[in-house]
Amino acid sequence: MLLRVEDIHKRYGKEEVLCGVSFGMMKGETKVIIGPSGTGKSTLLRCINRLTPADQGRVWLEEEEITHTRTNINKIRAQIGFVFQSFNLFAHLTALGNVRIGPMKVKRMKKDDATRLAREELDRVGLADKADAYPAELSGGQQQRVSIARALAMFPKLILFDEPTSALDPELIGEVLEVMVSLAKEGMTMLVVTHEMGFARAVADEIIFMENGVIVEQGTPTQMFTNAKHQRTGEFLNKISELYGETG
Amino acid sequence: MLRATLINIKLLIGLIAVGYIFGTLVALLQVYGGKVLGTIARIYEWIFRSIPALVLIFLFYFGPSKFGMDITGFIAAMFALGFRSSAYQSQIFRGAIQSIPTGQMMAARSMGMSQIRAIFTIILPQAFRLSIPGWTNEFSSVIKDTTLAYAASFNEVLRTARIVYDTDMTLAMTVLVFVAFIFMILTLLGNAAMGLAERRFRIPGLEVPGHEKVRQMSLGSSGLGAFGFRRFWRKTEK
Numbered sequence: 001m002l003l004r005v006e007d008i009h010k011r012y013g014k015e016e017v018l019c020g021v022s023f024g025m026m027k028g029e030t031k032v033i034i035g036p037s038g039t040g041k042s043t044l045l046r047c048i049n050r051l052t053p054a055d056q057g058r059v060w061l062e063e064e065e066i067t068h069t070r071t072n073i074n075k076i077r078a079q080i081g082f083v084f085q086s087f088n089l090f091a092h093l094t095a096l097g098n099v100r101i102g103p104m105k106v107k108r109m110k111k112d113d114a115t116r117l118a119r120e121e122l123d124r125v126g127l128a129d130k131a132d133a134y135p136a137e138l139s140g141g142q143q144q145r146v147s148i149a150r151a152l153a154m155f156p157k158l159i160l161f162d163e164p165t166s167a168l169d170p171e172l173i174g175e176v177l178e179v180m181v182s183l184a185k186e187g188m189t190m191l192v193v194t195h196e197m198g199f200a201r202a203v204a205d206e207i208i209f210m211e212n213g214v215i216v217e218q219g220t221p222t223q224m225f226t227n228a229k230h231q232r233t234g235e236f237l238n239k240i241s242e243l244y245g246e247t248g
Numbered sequence: 249m250l251r252a253t254l255i256n257i258k259l260l261i262g263l264i265a266v267g268y269i270f271g272t273l274v275a276l277l278q279v280y281g282g283k284v285l286g287t288i289a290r291i292y293e294w295i296f297r298s299i300p301a302l303v304l305i306f307l308f309y310f311g312p313s314k315f316g317m318d319i320t321g322f323i324a325a326m327f328a329l330g331f332r333s334s335a336y337q338s339q340i341f342r343g344a345i346q347s348i349p350t351g352q353m354m355a356a357r358s359m360g361m362s363q364i365r366a367i368f369t370i371i372l373p374q375a376f377r378l379s380i381p382g383w384t385n386e387f388s389s390v391i392k393d394t395t396l397a398y399a400a401s402f403n404e405v406l407r408t409a410r411i412v413y414d415t416d417m418t419l420a421m422t423v424l425v426f427v428a429f430i431f432m433i434l435t436l437l438g439n440a441a442m443g444l445a446e447r448r449f450r451i452p453g454l455e456v457p458g459h460e461k462v463r464q465m466s467l468g469s470s471g472l473g474a475f476g477f478r479r480f481w482r483k484t485e486k
Contacts, residue, residue, distance in 0.1 A: 051358055078360030088351035091454050092374045102359040105369050136453020147355075154359060 001060075002027045002189055003158055008047050008057035010040070017043050019213040020057070025158070025191060030184040032200040033193045034240065035210035041193040042085075044210075045160045048191075049073075049080045061157065078106050081151030081159035085166050087143040089135040095122060095146045096131040102154045114153075121149040125179050141172030145179055152183075159183075161192040197241045201225070209233045249423075252408035253430055256394040259326055259404065263390060266330025271337030275375075276367065278338065279345050289338070296335035301396050304328040325397035333390050340382035344375035377449050384442040388435045395427075405430060 003025040010018040017040040025031055033041050046052035048059055050066060050073050059066040066076050089098050100118035103109040109117070122128050125145040135143055144164055151159050164180070165173040177199050184190055184203035194200065200207055201221045208218040209232075217224070217233045228234040277289035296304070308328035312319050348371055356366035395406040409427050413420040 049358060051354060074360040074362055076360075077358055080358075082355070082358035084351060084355060086349075086351050088349070088355035090352055090355070090370050090374075091348075092370075092377065092451050101369065102361075105365060106360045134452045134454075136451075150359070 001025070002029075002062060003048070003191070004060040005044075005048065006058045006060075008044065008054045008059070010043055010047055010052065010054050017213055018047065018054070021210070021213070021215055022057075023208060023215065023218065025189060027157075027189055028187040029205045030188075030190045030192065030203050031206045031208060032204040033191065033208045033210060034195065034197075034200070034236070035216075036236065039210045040213045041210055042162050045082075045162050045191065045193060048160060049077050049082060051082070074106075078102075078154055079157045081154060081156035083144070083147055083151055083159060083161045083164050085163040087135070087140070087147045087167070089143055089147055089150070091135055094132050094134055095127060095138065095142075095149075098135070098146055099149045099153045102150060106154070117153055118149070121153045122146070124152065125149045126175070139172060140168045141175045144168065144176045148176075148179055148183075158189045158191065161190060161194065163193050163195075165194065165196060195240055195244050197237070197244060209236065211236075249405065249408050249412065249426070252405040253434075255322075255402070255404050256391075256397075257434070259322065259329070259394045259397055260391050262326040263330040263333055263394070264387065266327060267333030267337045267386075267390070270331060270334035272341055272372070274334060274338035275341035275345060278342050280363065280367065293335045293338055296332045299332075301329060301332055301393055304332055305396055321397065321402035325394075325402075329390060329393055329397070332393075333386065336386055336389075337379075337383070340379045340386060341375055343382070344378035345371055347378060348374050374454060377446075377451065377454055380442060380446045380449070384439055384446075387438050387442060391434055391438060392431060395431075 001024045005024065006022050008018050008021045009016070021040075021044055023031075033044070035041055043052055047054040047057075048066070054067060057067070061076060061079065064076065065071060066073070090101065093101060096115065096118050099121050100109075100111075100114040103114040103117055104111060119128065119131060122131055125148055127142060127145055127149070130138060130142060130146075133142075135146070138146065148159075148164075161180070165176050168176065173196070177196060180190070180192070180199065181203050192199070192204075204221050206218055207221055207224045209216045209224070209230075211232060217228065217230050219228075224233060225237060228237065274289045274293055277285045278293075279286075281289060299307075305325050305328045309319070309321060309324035312324075352370055352374075353366055356370045357363070361369070394404060397404050398406045398410075405427055409423045413423045
């Protein structure tokens with residue numbers, strides 16, 4: 001098991017956002033988390049790499065317990081990519097600079113090697129020609145692809161995607177999903193919070209449906225779309241497919 | 249008298265350097281220092297923002313001798329005005345730091361950078377650029393403060409002027425107008441240099457509103473940390 005999440009709880013003030021979430025991921029799997037907004041999907045992702053500390057519960061990356069207080073969290077985070085809804089590129093660095101800064105500053109890679117690696121990763125997301133552009137000079141879709149390249153350059157064991165296409169104009173969603181689909185096919189382990197059902201259908205090994213801080217149901221896309229056990233799952237899937245279509 | 253002007257310039261560079269180092273530190277402590285260190289930084293800022301510059305100079309000049317330390321007027325003035333400037337500069341930096349979207353800090357942390365490393369590689373290089381306009385303002389303010397060092401009895405420009413017109417009172421107006429002229433020129437040059445720096449370090453998408461009309465220039469390499477200060481001087485000297 002590559003990632004094991006066990007009974008995660010998180011509350012903000014009085015409100016309990018996560019009420020005991022558990023699941024696991026094997027190497028090379030792609031799992032998609034869906035659910036109405038405010039059900040703790042993003043919080044769950046942040047609890048996995050401790051950007052938000054969980055109140056209770058444990059998380060393991062392979063044999064190492066991430067949630068253990070004595071774990072060197074920076075070392076763990078270097079192995080887990082994180083792609084944000086709002087890209088969060090470093091505004092003072094070019095696309096190339098954004099991709100190579102992790103290898104250079106976290107992994108102490110030499111600048112030449114990091115540059116070569118960064119160019120390869122930019123090429124992988126189709127942006128080799130934008131290496132010298134600053135984030136403000138790129139479209140949202142391009143920025144998100146740079147941020148995926150930035151994650152890839154760290155050779156992560158797993159990448160967490162937090163609604164990677166939700167901040168994008170509709171015509172830019174496709175290029176980002178395309179990159180994500182090819183990553184999934186190459187065997188990258190990915191945990192994706194998204195409303196893109198087309199993507200989920202195409203590459204997800206499993207869909208996890210969350211509501212009110214718990215996992216309501218999980219299963220393969222076919223099973224979830226055609227044969228949902230819970231009424232809520234079916235309702236939600238229908239509504240979301242209607243809203244977002246099945247592109248991607 | 250022009251030689252005395254050089255002393256003012258030296259004092260200016262010294263006090264800005266002191267102000268820059270402590271200002272950055274105070275700003276960082278205020279933003280990231282937590283409760284205790286943040287409060288200390290705020291008290292520091294409050295003290296040095298509330299005491300009149302002249303009083304500070306006197307305190308720094310005469311204070312240490314009470315403890316048997318003998319410091320020169322130059323050093324006293326440099327630190328008195330430097331600490332004072334750091335209190336103002338800290339607020340320029342703090343504003344700049346806080347205007348950087350928090351998501352960038354999160355992204356840096358999520359790839360395994362420690363907070364300190366993220367501050368130096370991600371936050372400061374941007375905050376530095378964003379604070380150049382505020383810094384220009386601070387510069388033209390402190391350059392005039394250097395004449396207050398007159399009180400610490402060393403031969404900066406105003407004191408030298410006084411020595412000249414003390415010997416011949418009819419020269420007073422001429423000499424003082426000359427002093428005024430010197431400062432007008434210095435301010436002009438300084439502002440031009442800062443404008444140059446602003447263009448030199450310009451990055452698309454990282455401008456202070458109202459200052460983005462400058463000609464587009466791209467930057468060769470990435471970082472400009474606290475260490476960038478040195479590089480900044482070297483670059484502007486060219």
